[in-house]
Amino acid sequence: xxxxxxxxxxxxxxxxxxTEYVDTYTPSLLFPIARKLNRDNLNIDESTxxxxxxxxxxxxxxSWLNAKGKxxxxxxxxxxxxxxxxxxxxxxxxxxxxxFNQTRFxxxxxxxxALITDLSNAVGKPVVVTxxxxxxxxxxxxxxxxxxxxxxxxxxxxxxxxDANILTSSNNEIVTETLHSHLLKSNCLITSQPDWASIIIxxxxxxxxxxxxxxxxxxxxxHNEFHEQCVERIYxxxxxxxxxxxxxxxxxxxxxxxxxxxxxxxxQSDEIPFQVKINRQ
Numbered sequence: 001x002x003x004x005x006x007x008x009x010x011x012x013x014x015x016x017x018x019t020e021y022v023d024t025y026t027p028s029l030l031f032p033i034a035r036k037l038n039r040d041n042l043n044i045d046e047s048t049x050x051x052x053x054x055x056x057x058x059x060x061x062x063s064w065l066n067a068k069g070k071x072x073x074x075x076x077x078x079x080x081x082x083x084x085x086x087x088x089x090x091x092x093x094x095x096x097x098x099x100f101n102q103t104r105f106x107x108x109x110x111x112x113x114a115l116i117t118d119l120s121n122a123v124g125k126p127v128v129v130t131x132x133x134x135x136x137x138x139x140x141x142x143x144x145x146x147x148x149x150x151x152x153x154x155x156x157x158x159x160x161x162x163d164a165n166i167l168t169s170s171n172n173e174i175v176t177e178t179l180h181s182h183l184l185k186s187n188c189l190i191t192s193q194p195d196w197a198s199i200i201i202x203x204x205x206x207x208x209x210x211x212x213x214x215x216x217x218x219x220x221x222x223h224n225e226f227h228e229q230c231v232e233r234i235y236x237x238x239x240x241x242x243x244x245x246x247x248x249x250x251x252x253x254x255x256x257x258x259x260x261x262x263x264x265x266x267x268q269s270d271e272i273p274f275q276v277k278i279n280r281q
Contacts, residue, residue: 021095021098022095022098022099023098023099023101023102023103024099024102024103025099025100025103025114026096026099027096027114027118027121029092029095029096029099030088030092030093030096030118030119030122031088031089031091031092032086032087032088032089032122032123032124033086033087033088033089033226034085034086035082035084035085035086035087035228036085038225038226038228038229038232039232042232042233042236044232044236046085049082049083050235050236050239051082051232051235051265051266051267052082052265052266052267052268052269052270053081053082053263053264053265053266053269053270053272054079054080054081054082054263054264054270054271054272055079055080055082055087055227055228055261055262055263055264056077056078056079056080056261056262056263056264056272057077057078057079057080057093057259057260057261057262058075058076058077058078058139058255058259058260058262058281059075059076059077059078059093059097059258059259060075060255060258060259060260061094061097061098061257061258061259062074062075062076062097062100062131063100063101064100064101064103064104064105064111065101065102065103065104065105066104066105066106067104067105067106069104072108073133073134074108074111074131074132074133074134075131075132075134075136075139076097076115076129076130076131076132077128077129077130077131077132077139078115078119078127078128078129079127079128079129080119080123080125080127081125081126081270082228082232082263082265083125084123084124084125085123085124085125086122086123086124087123087226087228088119088122088123090256090257090259090261091257093259094257094258094259096118097258097259108131108133111131112129112130112131115127115129116128116129141277142277142278142279142281143275143276143277144276145180145198145200145252145276145278146178146180146200146202146274146276147177147178147179147180147200147201147202148177148178148179148180149179149180149181149182150179150180150181150210150213150214151181151182151183151214153210153211153214155211155214155215157215157218159219160218160219160221160222161219161222162216162219162220162223162233163216163219164216164237164240164241165241166212166215166216166219167208167209167212167213167216167237167238167241167242168208168209168212168242169206169207169208169209169242169243170207170208170209170210171206171207172206172243173206173207174204174205174206174207175204175205175206175207176203176204176246177202177203177207178200178201178202179200179201179202179208179210179213180198180199180200180201181198181199181213181214181217182198182278182280183214183217183218184196184197184198184199184217184220184230184251185197185220185221186220186221186223186224186225186227186230187222187223187224187225188224188226189224189225189226189229192224193256195227195253195254195256196253196254196280197227197251197252197253197254198251198252198278198280199217199231199234199249199250199251199252200248200249200250200251200252200276201213201234201238201247201248201249202247202248202250203238203244203246203247203248204244204245204246204247205242205243205244205245205246205247206242206243206244208238208242216237217234227251227253227261227263228261228263230251230263231249231250231251231263231264231265232263232265234249234251235247235249235265239267245267246267246268247266247267248264248265248266248267248268248269248273249264249265249266250262250263250264250265250272250274250276251263251264252276252277252278252281254278254280254281255281260281
């Protein structure tokens with residue numbers, strides 16, 4: 001097992017650097033990043049997290065060799081609890097998955113076991129891994145997002161700097177509703193490459209002013225932060241700025257390098273209670 005207890009900070013990362021691609025199984029390629037690095041900025045105490053949730057990743061470019069040397073391909077679903085001490089840097093995850101390409105495994109189950117062991121060791125909590133073969137269409141078919149889309153609201157934008165003060169309630173009426181938007185964009189913390197997402201917000205509480213919510217989401221457009229960090233920031237800002245009693249925030253990011261990342265944070269549920277997949281994924 002690789003020891004990640006003293007993993008370096010982002011300066012030791014392969015992100016943004018020219019990289020040699022390894023095509024034989026190498027678990028040490030995984031680069032964990034402590035969630036605490038960003039949660040400190042949000043004043044989150046990791047011993048008493050203000051939310052529950054998961055990060056669900058989909059890997060579309062997983063391949064290995066069977067015992068006779070014949071290639072096998074699969075789609076992989078990875079589920080990480082938000083209570084894990086670390087996340088995996090996405091480029092290192094891609095490099096790690098690429099390292100399976102020229103390695104022989106006796107069975108799909110052996111590959112699955114290797115993935116579970118390595119990833120769980122890296123993030124500090126058990127990781128759920130499900131593998132789907134190329135003829136298995138149970139791995140999240142495209143589905144419409146639940147609730148009402150707020151993207152057609154006629155608003156004027158004059159700032160792209162995150163400001164939670166934008167958020168307001170439209171009135172004191174207590175509602176339970178689900179809203180979504182396809183206009184969330186943020187940028188990679190290190191490389192500034194764009195990250196595109198659709199986001200679902202389901203809440204109970206004083207009705208949110210939809211125009212203010214859309215302006216707030218658009219204000220992430222030039223912001224540099226990892227996917228998981230953006231969703232936790234949105235969750236915390238909504239809870240702190242509005243009279244909300246229950247909240248779910250679920251972002252479906254488009255894939256980059258064969259991986260998509262889909263963080264979910266909730267006041268109620270540890271597990272993602274609904275499965276959706278946008279056509280951009």
